[in-house]
Amino acid sequence: MFELDAGGDVVAWNRQAELVFGTAAAAAVGRDLDEVVPLTRGSWRALVDGAGAKPKVWEVRQGEATLAIEAWVQVVPGADDRPARTIVYGHDVTARVEAEARAALESTMLTAIKENLEVSLWATDERGTFLFMDGKSMRSIGMRSEQFVGQNIFEMYRATGNGDIVAAAIAGEPQFTRAVALHGNFYDTWYIPVAGAKNDVRLVGVTIDVSEATRTENELRGKVELIERQQEVIRVLATPIIEVWDGVLTMPIVGLIDTARTAEIMDSLLQAVTQTRARHAILDLTGVEVVDTGTASHLIKMIHALRLLGAEGILTGIHPSIAQTVVALGVDLSHVAVFAKLRDALKHCLRAARAGARPASAG
Structure with missing residues (x-):
């Protein structure tokens, strides 16, 4: 005074x-x-x-x-x-x-968020009764602000099966649900417990409409899955296994082959030999111009693996650059049947079949 x-x-x-x-x-x-x-x-x-x-x-x-x-x-x-x-x-x-100034600032910010972003803000008491609900995302689907105030979240959204999540949040454990389908859209929701409030609020929720992002993600995921299926078809078509004669398989290989693709080829060919009990497996490299040293080594290992299964591995159509790589490796091909053309390899297999020949065992 x-x-x-x-x-x-x-x-x-x-x-x-x-x-x-x-x-x-x-x-x-x-x-x-x-x-x-x-x-x-x-x-x-x-x-x-x-x-x-x-x-x-x-x-x-x-x-x-x-x-x-x-x-x-x-x-x-x-x-x-x-x-x-x-x-x-x-x-x-x-x-x-x-x-009061801080509260006014927070109120202004809150109003700006709920009026301009596709978000809904809501609050419940300890029984799950809505005390507040407002936001642009509500009005975007034809709902009124405060439309559900006085109603119970457990009863309204029982079909979503998230009652346990809401109960856990009210009990004090923060929760989050991602891309839940609701009212024809998809929503991310944060469930934020409130302890020691001077009013009846026990749970604050922030719900964001993520429909566009979720639909885009699902579309991209579908495209990725389609591409993967197409790549699998392409891999199968790029290395087809053809039974050209009784006990004779041929695998024409086209394009660039690396170590990873060579491993896939080996796996497919060995399985086909086991299933058909083939006596001859022809690897036709006519459509392959270049291989690295690691791939060339894998091809030779494939020939040895075929021999362990009781089949003869035959190479045809070797490009000059591939021949140089094999020579540079110092690989001994004296026990491997090598022919310039697929036709010559087939003749070799037919002669062996008529003579009742069997491929030499490993070692």
């Missing part, structure tokens, strides 16, 4: 004023109030002259800080022709004003 004379000078300054403004009574009394307690804008005289019975909040500069003082004014008429005096009563409401 402080008291002013008709000219606006301080004539009384209580202990609480000393504590709030950091100015002793001796330093305040006799001075103009605007000098003792400067306002951030305006003057005390204008505020006092226009003051009523209702308290007002005035902003006071105190060094680098600003204080919010809620004050009200009492005008005491003068006696015996003495001028009126003004008594100002107030208290420091800086913390309250700052809290």
